[in-house]
Amino acid sequence: MTRIWIIFAGLAVAGLVYPFAMPGMLSVAVTVLLFAGWATAWDIAGGWCGQVSLGHAAFVGLGAYVVALGQVELGIAPWFTLPAAAALAAALAWCWGRLTFSLAGPYFTLSTIAVAEILRMVAINEDWLTGGAIGVFISTLPEPFGIDLFSREAQYWMALAFALGTIALVAILSERRFGYRMRAVREDENSAMAAGIDPTATKLHAFMLSGALTAVGGGIYGIFLSYLEPHVMFYLFLSVQIALTAIIGGRGTVFGPAAGAVLLVGAGEVFRTAFAQANLLIYGILILIVVLFFPRGLVAELTRRIARRRYARSAQSE
Amino acid sequence: MDTTAFLQNVSNGVLIGGVYALIGIGLTLVFGVMRTINFAHGDFTVLGMYGAVAFNAAIGWDPYAALIVAVPAAFLGGVLIERFVLSRLVEAPPETTLLATLGLSLIIGNCLLLIWGPEPESVNVSYAATTIALGPVRVSVVLLAAGVLTLAAITALWLFLSRTETGRAVKATASNRLGAELVGIDTRRIHSLVFGLGTSMAVIAGVALIPLLFANPTSLGPIFTLKAFVVTVLGGLGNVWAAIAGGLILGIVEVLGTAYLASEYRDAYGLVVFLAILLLRPEGLFGRTTKRA
Numbered sequence: 276m277t278r279i280w281i282i283f284a285g286l287a288v289a290g291l292v293y294p295f296a297m298p299g300m301l302s303v304a305v306t307v308l309l310f311a312g313w314a315t316a317w318d319i320a321g322g323w324c325g326q327v328s329l330g331h332a333a334f335v336g337l338g339a340y341v342v343a344l345g346q347v348e349l350g351i352a353p354w355f356t357l358p359a360a361a362a363l364a365a366a367l368a369w370c371w372g373r374l375t376f377s378l379a380g381p382y383f384t385l386s387t388i389a390v391a392e393i394l395r396m397v398a399i400n401e402d403w404l405t406g407g408a409i410g411v412f413i414s415t416l417p418e419p420f421g422i423d424l425f426s427r428e429a430q431y432w433m434a435l436a437f438a439l440g441t442i443a444l445v446a447i448l449s450e451r452r453f454g455y456r457m458r459a460v461r462e463d464e465n466s467a468m469a470a471g472i473d474p475t476a477t478k479l480h481a482f483m484l485s486g487a488l489t490a491v492g493g494g495i496y497g498i499f500l501s502y503l504e505p506h507v508m509f510y511l512f513l514s515v516q517i518a519l520t521a522i523i524g525g526r527g528t529v530f531g532p533a534a535g536a537v538l539l540v541g542a543g544e545v546f547r548t549a550f551a552q553a554n555l556l557i558y559g560i561l562i563l564i565v566v567l568f569f570p571r572g573l574v575a576e577l578t579r580r581i582a583r584r585r586y587a588r589s590a591q592s593e
Numbered sequence: 594m595d596t597t598a599f600l601q602n603v604s605n606g607v608l609i610g611g612v613y614a615l616i617g618i619g620l621t622l623v624f625g626v627m628r629t630i631n632f633a634h635g636d637f638t639v640l641g642m643y644g645a646v647a648f649n650a651a652i653g654w655d656p657y658a659a660l661i662v663a664v665p666a667a668f669l670g671g672v673l674i675e676r677f678v679l680s681r682l683v684e685a686p687p688e689t690t691l692l693a694t695l696g697l698s699l700i701i702g703n704c705l706l707l708i709w710g711p712e713p714e715s716v717n718v719s720y721a722a723t724t725i726a727l728g729p730v731r732v733s734v735v736l737l738a739a740g741v742l743t744l745a746a747i748t749a750l751w752l753f754l755s756r757t758e759t760g761r762a763v764k765a766t767a768s769n770r771l772g773a774e775l776v777g778i779d780t781r782r783i784h785s786l787v788f789g790l791g792t793s794m795a796v797i798a799g800v801a802l803i804p805l806l807f808a809n810p811t812s813l814g815p816i817f818t819l820k821a822f823v824v825t826v827l828g829g830l831g832n833v834w835a836a837i838a839g840g841l842i843l844g845i846v847e848v849l850g851t852a853y854l855a856s857e858y859r860d861a862y863g864l865v866v867f868l869a870i871l872l873l874r875p876e877g878l879f880g881r882t883t884k885r886a
Contacts (some may be wrong), residue, residue: 327688329695378871381630381687385822386871389864392819400857511815515695522692553706555811559699566693567681 279446279529286442286533290435294428301427305499307540308434309492312441314521314532316488319445321518322526323454324481325461326376327384330391331517334364334486336398336508338493343411343503344404352417353424357494364490365483372479388511395509410504413497424498433495438533441488446529457481458527489517512555519558523565525572534574601730602848608736609805610844611743612798616817617824617836618747619794624825625833626767626787629679629690633697635817637667637792641799642714642808643705649716656716656803657738663796671792675785698814705810713807721804739801746797747837750790754833763787816860823867842866 293304313331320326338360345356375386398405405411416424423429448454456477459467464474497503507513516539524535539561543554561573569576620634641663648659674697682690724731754760765773766783774780795817799808806813824843828835843863850862 327691374868374872381691382871384688384691385630385826386868388815388819389868393861393864393868396858396861400855512811515699519692519695552711553703555699556703556707559696559703562692562696563678563700566685566689566696567678570685570689 279449282530283439283443283446286530287439290439294431301431303540303544305427305430305434307536308431308438309496309499310517310520310536310540311533312434312438312492313489313517314524314536315438315441315445316485316492317517318485318521318526318528318532319448319457319488320478320482320485321521322528322532323445323449323461324457324478326478326482327518328387328482328485329384329511329514329518330387330389331486331489332509332511332513333367333391333394334489335493335496335513335517336394336505337364337367338490339497339500339503339508340398340405340411341490342494343413343497346413346416347411352419353494353498354419357491360490360494361487365487368483368486369479371486372482376475376478376482388514391509391514392511395505395511398505398509405505406503408505410502413501413503416498425501430495430499434492434499437492437495441492442529442533444488449529453477453480461527516555516558519562523558523561523573525575528572528575528578531572531574535572538573597729598852600728602852603845604727604730604732605736606845606848607841608732608740608844609848610841611740612801612840613820613824613843614837614840615743615746615798615801616795616821617828617840618750618833619791619798620818620821621825621828621833621836622750622794623788623791626763627679627784628687629788630687630694631788631791632691632694632818633701633814634694634791634795634821635819636698636701636814637671637795638799638802638817639705639808639810639814640701641667641796642803642806642813643709643799643810644796645800645803646714646716646808656718657742657800660797660800663800664793667792667796668789671789672785674792675788679788680781680784698818702811702814709810711810713809715807716803718804735804739805742797742801746794750794750833759783759786819867820863823863826867826870 290308294301297304313335317328317331321328338357341360341363342353342356345351345359346353371387371390375383375390378386399408401407402409418424424433448457456467456472459470459472460474460477467474467477493508497508500507520535520539521532522535523539524533525531539558542557542561546557547554565572571579616634616638619637620631623629623631623634641659644663644666645656645659648654648662649656678693678697679690682693718735720734723734725734725737752760754764762773762778763783763786765776765778766780766787770780773783798817820843824839825836827839827842828837843866846862846866847859851859854862
């Protein structure tokens with residue numbers, strides 16, 4: 276447990292120092308942090324509780340649209356609309372989970388794609404609410420204490436707070452009763468039930484928490500892009516990217532999804548010039564490698580090997 | 594309601610639904626035998642479309658002639674994928690194969706994107722706008738060709754499954770893998786064969802669709818995959834005949850929904866039906882009622 280918090284403190288320090296060390300590379304960093312937060316949030320349902328969703332872009336889109344429409348249409352500041360977006364996302368996750376958690380494994384995954392795609396079509400076609408395919412443009416934002424929310428620095432701090440907050444929450448949960456309940460449900464629902472755990476309620480709570488956190492990141496993403504299109508916000512491949520980031524990093528680990536975000540967004544930046552729009556190719560290749568050779572995920576496998584080597588060395592010295 | 598227009602819509606729905614059925618059959622065959630949900634299925638359909646485009650551009654033949662090359666290539670590709678990827682994951686949890694095929698889907702789509710770029714592609718055939726009068730309705734030649742191709746592929750598959758020794762071995766493997774092995778069937782070979790057949794069906798559907806639809810590299814694949822899932826879930830996963838019914842239902846629902854409800858939600862109707870069926874009758878409309886695991 277203490278080791279987790281030592282690593283967390285290291286990450287926090289790195290996050291605090293980064294904008295002063297590399298002030299020119301803030302956009303990439305915001306993307307890394309948003310994906311780190313999203314993948315960690317996804318992992319609450321997908322990794323810890325075993326409910327693989329390929330529809331999380333719905334929560335991203337919901338968060339972004341609530342924040343943008345709140346500002347543009349009603350003039351409500353983001354710090355009010357972000358909690359509202361989280362609450363709405365939790366409510367959406369509750370309805371969605373109620374409907375779909377009776378389905379097992381792969382069927383649940385397929386139903387999440389269907390739900391997110393239906394929401395995307397609603398966002399495209401209900402232009403009275405969402406501006407339709409043209410999208411919403413955030414032109415003005417309030418300036419709390421004179422901070423310009425359009426500046427990359429401010430967006431960096433918001434994204435950092437989102438990512439670190441999500442990771443910290445997962446680190447705490449992993450040691451709490453709820454964390455153990457989620458793992459029990461993931462491993463075997465029937466045994467979990469025999470131990471007095473309600474699997475549906477556990478899955479529902481995990482999914483609500485996961486959705487609410489993802490929506491907060493979505494709201495920050497909306498401010499970061501300041502222009503919202505349904506094709507971007509509710510994009511199927513955004514859902515796929517979030518899920519694969521967590522799985523490639525390591526499902527059901529505290530830092531795996533965040534490490535996956537650093538690896539994949541970084542690789543995406545490196546290969547962007549080589550592959551232009553085809554940067555999802557790297558996700559496809561990596562997920563195949565992970566599934567075939569490292570089923571626990573890259574980061575989880577790495578830490579396991581280090582631990583094993585350390586154990587072997589300590590056994591030798593005795 | 595105008596009867597002629599209604600019949601026109603239904604006939605279009607039946608023909609497009611036939612192609613959906615063809616895509617769905619490949620998916621349901623693979624699921625029925627291998628218990629694998631193939632997320633890359635729709636991308637093979639897109640590969641078929643691009644195969645026809647390439648064939649047409651390279652030697653100027655009719656796009657349908659691409660089948661001569663595309664079907665054996667798709668079969669071989671399917672067999673190789675099964676051998677080198679999926680056969681290693683037989684013992685893994687079910688979502689593992691879903692993730693592996695999702696990876697394949699991303700690889701296929703993005704490789705097509707690298708080769709062709711993001712602009713939609715299609716082929717121009719001289720008979721694209723030609724229609725034939727069948728009683729009160731007019732049917733476009735390309736839709737009719739798609740229907741004929743679908744019928745031929747499904748008939749061939751049916752003959753194979755019911756009349757040949759290998760086909761019966763496939764059915765045996767689907768109903769009980771261990772039992773099939775006990776009577777001397779090499780089920781690993783059957784798995785490769787079935788995955789090859791599945792990809793071939795998807796590619797045939799792609800060739801049938803190219804004169805009708807524009808091909809684009811990344812986003813069309815998942816749309817087809819979803820449609821195939823809708824088709825198979827409508828009928829009950831693993832049941833080839835029910836997939837045909839599911840395809841026809843999806844085609845008719847889409848065309849009628851577009852004509853009489855709201856045309857913007859064309860792709861949503863199928864998904865809503867899909868969710869409703871998954872939730873209310875997970876064994877499918879025509880599936881046998883079994884206890885859920």
